[in-house]
Amino acid sequence: MRESQEPFIRIRDLSFAYGQGEARKEVLSQNNMELYPGELVIMSGPSGSGKTTLLSLIGALRSVQEGSLKVGGDELKDFDTRALLYYRRKIGFIFQHHNLFPALTAFESVRMALDSSDLPATERNSRTREILERLGLSHRLNNKPDSLSGGQRQRVAIGRALVHRPSLILADEPTAALDKETGRNVVDLMKELVRSKGSTALMVTHDSRLLDAADRIVHMMDGRIVSNVLVAPVVDAATLLRDSGLFPGSTPSEFLEVAQKMARLRYQAGETIITFGEEGDRFYVLREGEVEVETGGPTAPKVVGTIQRGGFFGERALISREPRAATIRARGPVEVYALDKDDFDAAIARTKTFQDQMLSVIFSRS
């Protein structure tokens, strides 16, 4: 379900362990992931699942032990000290703790992040002022941390991480110390940077209120990425499944679970999606465009109807194990969500209710 694009970060078979010998403890195991320019990825998972270690590896704060971690196509473990330094300067790190120098004002703390840039002083100052204003701290520019609230300190730290408009934002619970409105403001700011500059943001959070901001949600468990979901297409597919009225008893999570496994496929006008008489291998939900339904096989073809967005097809052959009873052909450019046979079977087998409903649908068509 992804547009073809080169990822900024590409992780392959990445494993990491602390300690050696008998004390060795693997915290990441054979992980694969891509982070693309212009996307905000939210990472969730229980404590100890490896999120933080993965962040620190991507941020080059720890060295890659096993597997591959490529940045812009280059292997991170091949970076020399200078390249690592340059890479880190392109990252905006947001930690759970603000780590501000007590001696510096909010303005100075944020501007310090621009010390390594070649911007003129006036530009540094204006950028610093601008981001602090965005974070609602325009009246606290000259305050030191001891005269700021916990949320204000965290906002200063966020400003420090974002003021240099980083290519990559790595954030660990950035909104934990913030109220709802400020937290949303911070995420909007990150989103804006991601959209306008094509930055990539990877944010660890347990704040479910922020999930709607994510382009993708990665879930980790016991050192592994157990799900990696592009949010918008999955929500769209799940919504189409729900709106179809086919599964009135299903929960949102059941819809999402099925939707996550669906691939987004494109077809040109006249292209055949399924062919009469063939073995069924996928279930389809129409996302965009229109398809025609042709029965009778090659000897007596007859278009019996059309299907528009939200319609579905291909389920009968999967359920009955019989050959396809119709040919489905694109009338114009078409996009469908497709679910493989195995995933379809697994989804059906998950709940009796679900299976019954599917059988009910088939029964009603026959």
Next chain:
Amino acid sequence: MSPDSPSRVPTADPGSPRPTRLALRLVAHKKVRTGVAVSGIAFAILFMFLQLGFLGALRATAVAVSSRFEGDLVLVPAKFLHLSDSGSMPRSRLFQARSIPEVKSVTPIYMRIARWKAPLTGRGCSLFAIGFPLAAAVPLRIEGLANLVTALGSPGSIVVDRLTQEKCGATETLKTVEVREGMRDLVGRYTLGVGFLADGSLLSSDETYAQMFDGQPADEVNMGLVRLEAGSDVEAIADRLRRVLPPDTLVLTVGQLNDRQTRFWVEDTAIGTIFQMGAVVGFLVGTMILFQVLSTDIRAHLPQYATMKVMGFTNRRLYVLVLQQSWLFAALGYVPALLLALLVYDAAYRATLVPIAMSGGRALLVLLLSLSMCTVAGLLSLRRLRTADPAELF
């Protein structure tokens, strides 16, 4: 945007954080801590000033008299240790020296510590007594001494150093004084100052000297002051004299005499070693005080330093930041220490008349020592800075 590939590292340094301002802010932030630290460092620097001041006074003492000799060479006994313990040598060595044509004159000098009894208190003082023949040219380069020679011609007459310690009671109105259990006429005053050598000094004719030190053999002298004809090669004649004179006599230039004196006082005496050790102790104390301050501060700010590393500040920049803080502490400690040292020097001089005074050279030396001391402390505390691990921040 296409994110910059880290492989496309610019050829020029992408920018260098300037930590000077931050160092200033960090030092100035905790005023009480900084005040305590600066006080400790200032004390250590003051201690160095005092020890080096006393060491300087010791050096001045060493050459206080010998640098005043009006001559080109000196003849001293082979067992010569220093001016107040020179030993004696046959007077005939002086005549032997005169066998060299370029030797214009050889003046016998007599030197010993004399017991002086303070007139009002009866308190004993040790004065460095120098006797010389009045017929010869004045052997010491002391302002106004030539005018006192006539007065010294009267037997039992002495002149006394104005820089004699107050406890000795050598007031301007004092006319007679007991020296070595005999009453002497005090006929004049001069200004010399002998520092640690004695409580003061007095000059007399060789005859009066012989009266005072009645055990002084007439055929022995403590030193011979040699004057050469104008334009003579001093070193060459010194060599010739060494060949002429037997091994019981040393031939030294005045410069060599000064060097021997300095070496004796500074290197051979315990007092010189104590002052040198004192300066070293001051250095070490200052180093440890600042090391503790910096180390504690770094430990308290490890997450902040780790964050700076994460932000792309190089280790070198962080090291400079810590060293800049240490230099600021050095500068802040140095200024009050210098002012205090001037006061203490003045008080010490007034109390003891020991020639202790601030010199530009010493002020610069202590400044360099202070910077070195703080640099060492800074370098030691860098070990703590290296423990700032960015990976621990997440």
